[in-house]
Amino acid sequence: MHEYRDMVVTNKDGVATIRLNRPEKLNALTLEAYQDLAVVTRDLDEDPKVRVVVLTGTGRGFCPGGDINQIITQYMSWPPDKVSWFTRVSCNATRGFIAMTKPTIAAVNGVCIGAGAVLAAACDFRIAVDGARFGFVFNSLGLSGADMGATWLLTRQLGTIRATELLMLGEIFDAKYAQEIGFTYRVVPQEKLQGEVDALAGKLAKMSAFGNKITKQALVQQPLMGLDAALDFDAYAQALCMSTADHREGYNAFREKRQPKFS
Secondary structure (H helix, E strand, C coil), rough: CCCCCCCEEECCCCCCEEEECCCHHHCCCCCCHHHHHHHHHHHHHEEEEEEEEEEEECCCCECCEEEEHHHHHHCCCHHHHHHHHHHHHHHHHHHHHHHHCCEEEECCEEEECCHHHHHHHCEEEEEEEECEEECCHHHHHCCCCCCCCHHHHHHHHHHHHHHHHHHHHCCEHHHHHHHCCCCEEEEEEEHHHHHHHHHHHHHHHHCCCHHHHHHHHHHHHHHHCCCHHHHHHHHHHHHHHHHHHHHHHHHHHHHHCCCCCCC
């Protein structure tokens, strides 16, 4: 197995957890972490023993973005081609989560800023502690708010008006506001975070893996389609699902008034 840097990866009962592991820096991302996030998402997506993936951080923080000393201070002296290489590396980290065919959950256990906020946005669900702080702060630092796919993600999730607010102002906002605008699925006290994440992950893990895969593909691809193409996608995808053993099991479980046992 690949040796992932600055993170710990575990798998329990089909739920894999990627735990960013630099607690002394609130899990700020190193260059190695950016690179390995693209690798670990691919590896977990290809692992048949994994049905759900959780992203979280060790200690008090989720992720405050890139490490200032290791990356931000240094890239100011890099030549343009190396800067361009780094921005593509960081975008590949986001791409890894978006491209996953398995459900993903961001368990936001603390500060979630910059690249950390984009990675959380790239997950299908976000459950945050009530003390979490969020911020897409790129524009306030003289950078483009369109970093690592943030514009693509937020306009789809929250609409252009909210995305404009978050990306152009670059302000920090709390978990209450994140819930109000629909950025988070749940906001819970710190002591209840793990239980909420386990409950959601367990529910998703019991669902049809093939059904989850097709649904995720539709969510990513259909907003880019016209109506006819979207309906053609649905017709083709649902026909595939109707021919699966999972659908027969779901139907039989409904008729027999029991919980289905999907493959």
